[in-house]
Amino acid sequence: MGLSQAGLAALILTVPGLLAFIFAVVAENKKPTDDKAEQIFANGVTTCNFPDDPTIALGILAVIFLFISAILATVSFYYPFDKKPVSKSILWRSTSLVIFTILSYVIFMVAEALLLWAILVESDHCNNNRHLGEIQAYPTAKAGLFGGAGFLALDATLFFLIALMLTVNSRADYLELEADDRGSYGEVTTEYPVGVITHQIDRV
Template sequence: MALTEVGRISITIAALGILAFIFGVVAENKKPASGTPITGKGVVICKYPSDPTIALGSFSIILSFLSSVFGVVAVFFPYKGKSVPVYALQRTTSLVVFFAIAAAVSFMAEALMMWATITESLHRTRNVHHDLTTSCPTAKTGLYGGAAFLALDASLFWLICQMLTLNARADYEEDEEDMKGQYGQVLTTEYNNPARAAHA
């Protein structure tokens, strides 16, 4: 059985969110607690083990961003070729609230993951310190993991937005059908009663 447009978009959002979560959690687990200080003449050179933390964090950033993009697409996508005006979607308060929450959580997930990845990258590249007491730090513990959970939460919120969007679209299309039915009934009544139409 072929997947519908709704199913394809839902699976894409969920898959990207889950992958962003997995990469973020693995990055948290692979991140070393600290580097190894090597003392030189008036400096300390920090040596860090070779690990995929920065690459995993970068992948998580990209996947989380793509999940958010597809989340926005899920709200405004013209399902079955039928577009719905934005004002019709804005009438649904729950959709507006969840859209704002999904956008905020997505932004927080991106910001935390970027903070952790950039910090880790800076520690690796700027590894020569004149402070002889340096402990060769790495990115703050918990940043990768927290960002990973936020990325997963964001994808779930986008899925909720998609469901609320489908409900709002159904309500809008039902209202449109009712309006057409009432308009058609008025025209039929006046057509069947020419005297009334002439009087009007």
């Protein structure tokens, strides 16, 4: 039962992470280039009108779904699978779990920062599209920001999955050890000293 719940938790946190990756990659492919901008030069001012595109909306969706994936991962780390809670101090005894958990959140924060940076830069270029003088190249967000952030989002999701697997293993080891301890303390011995047995026979 615990493994099935852990598998369901892994699936639930993976789906938003994959969606964040897909949205970010599509946003990178849909990002308008300077050759698609319409140039209007009048009174010494150049206005760059870019065609409507879903880049910013896709980037926002990537940010939201990656954040959801991180929240689900955090909840799954401490969820009492099979209704058997394990304290945080027990789980954090695993060095590998601590390392992968920290790496997961670091990669997650870097991916979110890159996505937000790309969204803000692209939005700024779309809104502030008037430039003094006549220009040849129109500013856009740097190529690769959305795509790189998307792959980082995928990496963060994979690291969250590894951390979840290590959490499940730590839980299983602790619960197994606890069950063994209870079994050893709960045994009832029926062996009697030889002298007691002899005394009982003599009385009969």
